[in-house]
Amino acid sequence: MKNMAKKPEEKKTSLDKATISKILRTVSQSEGLHFFKGTGDPTGKIATSLVDFVEKMRVVDIRAVNYHFKRREFEKWMRETIGDFDLSKRIGKLGKETHGEKLRNEIVRIVKGRIDELKDTQIK
Numbered sequence: 001m002k003n004m005a006k007k008p009e010e011k012k013t014s015l016d017k018a019t020i021s022k023i024l025r026t027v028s029q030s031e032g033l034h035f036f037k038g039t040g041d042p043t044g045k046i047a048t049s050l051v052d053f054v055e056k057m058r059v060v061d062i063r064a065v066n067y068h069f070k071r072r073e074f075e076k077w078m079r080e081t082i083g084d085f086d087l088s089k090r091i092g093k094l095g096k097e098t099h100g101e102k103l104r105n106e107i108v109r110i111v112k113g114r115i116d117e118l119k120d121t122q123i124k
Contacts, residue, residue, distance in 0.1 A: 020122045023084045024050060024115070033077045037063040050082060050115050057108050065104045069094075074107065087114045 015023075032046040033053065043064050047053035057065065068074050072092070079088035090110050098106060 015118070015121065017122060019083070020118050023082055023087075024118055024122075026052070027081060031081050033068075033073070033081075035060050035064040036067060037061050038067055050078075050084075050087075050111055054108055054111050054115070057104060057111070062100055062104065065107070066099050069099070069103055069107070070096075084114070087111065090114065 026049040029046055029048060032048040035043040035045040035047070035056065037043055043061055045056045045060050045064075047056045075088045075092045078084050078091065087110070091107060094103070094106055094110075
């Protein structure tokens, strides 16, 4: 007989306006995500907010997308610098075998969706 137990539902954490503002803020260049194609090979692009991150992700060299994703640096930056634990988890759930344009498109979709979600919550 199959185990019919339900999977626990993921809790939607409601964030206050101050937390949302913190997540959507612009950070300094030094705190920004510096895109590299590989170790010691910078692209010259730096994302300083989630909106800026989406813009840079759309055009940055695909090697940078693969490089940072494999090293879990997008997750880390979103969690530790931006302060968005939920978004970090969402990025972390992407399959480790995902790469190239499919990876770029998925990350852009997830982050853009999160920005819209936060802005909608902020308005209410």
